[in-house]
Structures are given as structure tokens and as C-alpha cells.
Amino acid sequence: MGGRTSRGQQSYFLYFSNPYSVARTFGLFIVDIVRERYQAWQQRRQDVQPRIHRTFKYALVRAGTTVFLQEASLFMLLADMLRGMPAVYTTLFAYDEVAHHSGIMRPDAFKVLKKLDHLFAQLERASQRAPRPYHLVVLSDHGQSQGATFTQRYGQSLGQLVEQLVAQSTLRVAGALDPDEGWDSLSTALTEALRKDSRTMRLVRRALRGQMHDGQVALSPQGEATEEQISQKLSGGQVLVLASGNLGLISFTDDPARLTYEQLSHRFPGLLLGLSQHEGISFLLVHSETEGGLVLGAKGIYYLEQGYAVGENPLAPFGPSAAAHLKRTDGFSNAPDILVMSLYRPETGEVAAFEELVGCHGGLGGPQTHPFVLYPVVLPMDPGPIVGAAALHTQLKTWVRTSSKQSKLP
Template identity: 25%
Template sequence: MSTVLTSDMHAWARGLAQRIGRRVPPLAATRRRRLLLVHLDGVPKQLLDEAVHTRRMPFFSRLVRSGAYRLEEAFWGSPASTPCFQAGLLYGIEHPNLPAYSWFDREMGRQVRMNTPQDASDIEQRLGRTRCPRLFAEGGHTYFSLFRGGAGNRVCMSTLSSLGVLGRALSSEMEGLLAASTVSPGRYLRLLGRDSWHALCEAWCWGRALRDFRHEGGFLLSRVLLQRLGWSFAHTKALVDMVRGVPILYLVFGNYDEVAHRRGPRSELALAELERVDGYLAELYAMARTVERPYDLIFLTDHGHVESLPFEQRQGWRLEDMLLRGPSATLPESVRRGLLDGRVPGPAGASGPPEVPMVIESGNFAHVYLTRRRQPLEARELLADHRDVLARASLHPDIGMVALRRGDSAVALVKGEVYGAGEMERAPLAEEFSRRAVANYLHELPFMPTAGDLVLFGEAVRPGATVGFAWEFGSHGGLTRTETCSTVCWPGEGPVDLSGLTHCVNLHQRLSEAYLA
């Protein structure tokens, strides 16, 4: 421990623990071992590897280079987005039917967004029907996750749907908060004011340079409320919870992800968030090793980020306009034959009466809904009634791949040919794509009925960059190696081995075996 935790940090943690302990009562022990999970939302493994090598994150680098921790890649399944990952981690659900961060939900009959509290609450109720063991039952706490996952507190996106519940939750969360504060209220307000002013100036310069301010107001609010106030609150509450003896804690650090979407994954602003969080991680580790019953501290990421080049900026119009109102295109005969796969063509009108289509831009992938019915369209129906849309999607140079259902399975359209999950090794995909991830996505699509009739993925236009369909400059959810290669970092002397994980449900199972009473 001496190579990682300095005597000054140990003394700091011991003094703070004593101060908190005088203000808050301890909890009765309910589990043999205690766990703190820190989720670094959206941080690519390559960036963490570089941070270890260059010591850009001094504490995290020391932790890994000392040999105390193992840092390995993990694959969580498809799609590479937070809702799907948290459904697997918190609930142990292998096929949660969560196709993106925003989608048209066929069961509810409307578009849902995971940053809308009522939508998060509705999806949480659906996930809660599972009978899988829940890591955070029996008094665990989660902070700034999308879903509660059975935790004993209520600081997550779904909680915000009820002001009454939120008010009661926050009143109980204030216990011990002032005792754990590491800076005076006056100094904290001065720092917050300075950061807010810098954020305002930066947002003004960025929007003026692009001549587009459409997301700057929301981003500015996020930087002040979530990235500064929110994370500071979660970090401080975790220190209090460890002193009290909460059996399992889950903290989501969303700062990097928020900045990467708006400024790019390797922007100075995004990299500064990694440097910022490193100091917080050191404090969490110091407290985890200092309290009377130490915590095992595990770090993980849910997906990576790639640079995103907006389709609208490149083409001068939105994806929806191109797909639904663009020039006529002729579908290659090879695509028609591959989608029929020896079957008889379906009759016109097979998909039912015409409906208003919907295109949900989900980053560097997009869901195209050509009907609103409960069951998605299959290849023969698409050929019979929506051949123009199919042709435009499969032939556009900024669309690298189109996924759709064929019978009981799914296939991908790549450069005028049809490929099944077992044929991806010979598909002419750009080098940036992960063939393993593409095959996994095709296996998963039949389990996601609420995904689009077509799912489009932006072409990889240069190393580390893809076309994005949303107006953002860093994306995830696609099928590149960077997006689908996640990270898990755990103590070598801990009770669980987290190597070789191939789905987030594997993570749930191994942690449950090691930490559930």
C-alpha cells in the first residue's frame, strides 16, 4: 500500500473518517466484504492506457504500475451504451431490449430518452420485473446512475420523476455531508463561480465558431449542475457512506462522457476531466483503505468514444431528409437476393397501411422506424414496401453498415452485399470496425424488438473517427473497436477475478458471487 497511498493521504483520510464518525451513526454489518464501484462513463480504454503510461492521471497510473491493480479490457455486449450496460450490471439482464440512449419504444408507443426522468422511471419499472439477484439490495447505494437497481437511496435519473420522492431522498442524503466537506463553503462557491464563468466563455466561443448554439445552453447547465455540483456531491457522499459502512456503493462519473459528446473525446476539455477525476479517485481509495472495514475499490468503463463528424455538417442536410425525401436510388440485385435468401418476395402492402416514419439519431448510429406497430419489419416487408429507403441507406457513402432482421436472425448490408453474423470476417468493413462487435450486434438484434426496422451505422472516415448522425463531436453506441472495448480495473488481491469478461451480465454474476451475503 505504501507505493500507492502516501502517509499524507492516509493521515487525511483517517482525520476525515474520525470527523464524519462523530456526526453519523454506523450501520450494522450485512455483508462479509464491502465494495465501491466507480464507473468512468465513456472513457476509452486506449485513453486510460495512455494516462497510465504518461502519468497524466498520477494516482491511477501509480495504482496500476505498482502491480496492486490489474487493468484489462472487457466486452459488455451490444449496443455500447450506458442503459444497456447498467441493465446488465444492476439487474443481471442479458437481453434488456434497450437499443440506444434514445429510441422509439414500441411497447409504450412513444419516443423515450434516458435523460428524461419519467422515461428512465418507466424503463426502470420494466427492468425491475427480473428475478435475478440484485447487487444493491440490502442497503447498497447508487449515485447518478440511470436506474436505482434496488439500492437503498434514491439519487439516480429515475428518482427525478417525482419531486416528492426527490425531496425526501435529498433530506436524508444531507446527513454527514457538511462533516465530510474538504473545502469551506465560501471557497467552494468561489471555485464554482470561477468554473461557471469559464464554462460560459468557452460555450460562447465554441458556438460562435460553429455558428450553431443548439446544444450549448444544455451543455452549460450540465457542466455546472452535473459535472461540478453533482459529482462533488456524489464523491462526498461516498466518503460518508464508507465511514458508515454502506455495504456496496456505485458512483457514476459522467463528466468525461458529457464533454466528449460536445467537444470530442480527445479535446482539451475532455482530457482535463480525466485529470480532475484522478484526484477524487485518490481520495476515494484512501478512505476505502482507511475505514475500519476496508472496501474493495473497482474501476470500470461502459464504452469508449470516437470522434464524430456530423452527417448534417458534411452533407448539408439531416439524415432523415436524405432517407425519406432524397433522390430515388436503385437497390442492387445482390442485396435483393441476399435479403430474400431463397424466399418468395412478399406482396406490396405487407407491412400494413402507410405511416409517418421516424428517424432517431443516436450518435453515430440511428434507428429508422418505418411503422409504429409492435413488431419490427422483416427483410421481405422492407423489400415490398420500403425499397427506396433501403436503397438510399445501403448506397450512401457516409453509412458504413445497415443492420436489419431477416427471418428469425439479422444481417448486415455492407457495400452492396448481405452478410450474416458468421460471415463478418469476409465483409469489406472499414478497419475501425470491430468484426466481433458487429457479429454480436447481429445476434442481439432479434432480442431487441424495440430497435429500428433499420439500424444505420456511420462510416469510419479516418482512424478514430466516424460519421455521426446526431449533432455531436464525440459518439458511442456504434461498432468500432474503440467504442466496444471497455475497461475493468480491480485489486489483484481482491476476492474476485474480473479477467475475460464477455458480457456485462458476467460482471454482475461474478460480483454477486463475491459480495452478496
């Protein structure tokens, strides 16, 4: 790990010590900010729906992911390939970031995909000059689903709905429903770059000193500089409501153990019923003391342990694998007291994100559940579907071993 970190720091230093790289990146950064502001204005002018409000701060984050991170990642990939490293990889955030805010099949997002195609072409050309053979593998670990957000549809957030349903208990509800993936990605990249001691990095460190803690950069739209501040924001709540796309998580912090269906029904009458009957919610996942995992829908219950439904099956629109995934989640020791899945319309693929995002992922329903791996046909693929990160990791390691045997270089 130490060696990889040193190489990463060295690559960042080499990238930013090149005047051409710095000037080019800065120019592209400014262009992308202008492009984002223009594209946001175009959506407002044409009244494109659904859409969300896109701020100037977001334009900075978008430029950071589509220009700064992408250019630096490409540079480091090329450098490692020309060094003859056995395996190199990176994460490309650009499409994910733009699709979240612009929409998954909008012109804004397709322009980013076109830039990614050019990046892959550069890598392919570089592989022909590298001192060892390389196979290019493209992995998308999830898709995205689109739709008007939960708040846009119903005039309140999931946290506000929960607060309304537990109002008689006087519990304090705290939530974190704002998207911050782009900020996190930029924070990680800047933290890595700032570890190199140079005049440029010292200037950047001074500029960011108000948003650093223990050497870590922590950018956010609210200006929260540390994880401690974020924790303090949530620690005052006795009910935590978190979200990832159209997946909501509700936990009651006064109890160290996960509350069961029976306990929830007794302590908070009307909570489970109010959530499951809400038109913007497809189902809830809770755990029963006697029946195990229960999936509660508006018109039926699915028993995960027994594998059958009473009434209408709330999982029917989500495909044959939904029950297995939820059963696995229900078995986690850190599973939330209540897992919430928002509205899903199979005929259109629409979902209602609990975050303020047009395109989202994290839950079930629509294209978000369609990942893919694009790989050369010369690499062996195990028969049968790949289900889960562990199985995918095994497949990738198999390819690395196969490629190493094919190469005469160590």
C-alpha cells in the same frame, strides 16, 4: 430499495444543509460556467475541428454534471464509506459530458480527468479511515469515438435523409436526434434531492415547478417538462428515427411487428438501397423472412445466421466481435425495423454521429468500443474476456462476496 432511497435523500439533505458545501458548490458552479464559455471561445478562435456549437444552456448542464453531481456524489460516497456500508457506488458523468461536446482528447476533457484523479485519491484516503476495508474499482462501460457529425458532413440529418427516401409514401417522419444525457442526469439528481422537505428545497421546487410532473423533474434544452410532451412530439410520426451516437434506429409505427427486408423492399422501393449506398453510412441491419439477419453494405451483404459475406464484408472494419453483437441485437423482440451504422474510418478512428456531438458512443467503430475495468490485483478475475453486462455483473458480485468474506464486519 426503500432504504437506499431514504439514505440517498438523507445524504442530499446533509450535503445541502451544510453552508460550506452550498457555498463551495455554488462557487465552483460559477467558475465552471466561466471555464466552459472560455474554452468554447478558444475552440472557435483556434478553429479547432471538428467542433459543435456550445450554448450557454450547455454551460449550465456541464457545470451541473462536473460540479453539482460530482461534488454530491463524492459526499455521499464518503458518507457511506464512513458508515461502513458493505458496497457503495456512484456514476461520474463529468468526462462523458465534456468529451461529448469538446472532444475526447482535448484539453477540456483532460482537465476533467485530472479532477477525477483527485476524487479517486480522496476516496482512497477515506478508505484508510473507514470502519471496514474497501477496494476501489473503476468501471468505464464504454469509450467514445470522435468525428464531424453526419449533419456537418452531408448537410442533412438521418431523419431528413429518411424523409427524402420515403417521400413518395407521404409518411410523416419524426425524430429525436438531440443529445440529452446531461439533462437527464441533472433531472434525476434534482428529483432525488427535492424529495426532502426543507426551506431550500421548497424554494428550488417553486423555481422548477414549470418543469416538474408527478414529482419528477424533467429538464431539457427545449423546455419539455414531461415525458408525455416528448411522446406527443414523436407520436405524430409514422416513421421514427432515433439516434445514439453513430447508431441510428428506424421504426415504422403503423406496423406492430418488425418489418422484414422483403416488406421494406416492397413498400419503400429505394429506401434500403438509398441508405446502404450513402457515403456516410457503413451498413444497415435488417431481418429477412428467409435468411434471418442481414447486414447490408454498399458493396456486399453479410448473412448473420450463415456467417458469411457475399461481396465485400461490411463488418470487416468493425472487428471479429461485430457479427456476434449484431446477431444478438437482431434477436431482440423490440429491435428496430432498420438499424443504421454511420461512417467509420478505421485509419483514424473517426465516426459520424447522428447526434450533434463531437465525441459519441452507442454504435460500433473506434475507441467507443473499448471499455475497461480498473481493479486491485488482490481481487480474483475470471479467465477469459468479459462480454456483455450480465457477465460483468457476475464478476462484480463475485468481488462483493469475496470482499465480504475477507472483512470481519457484517
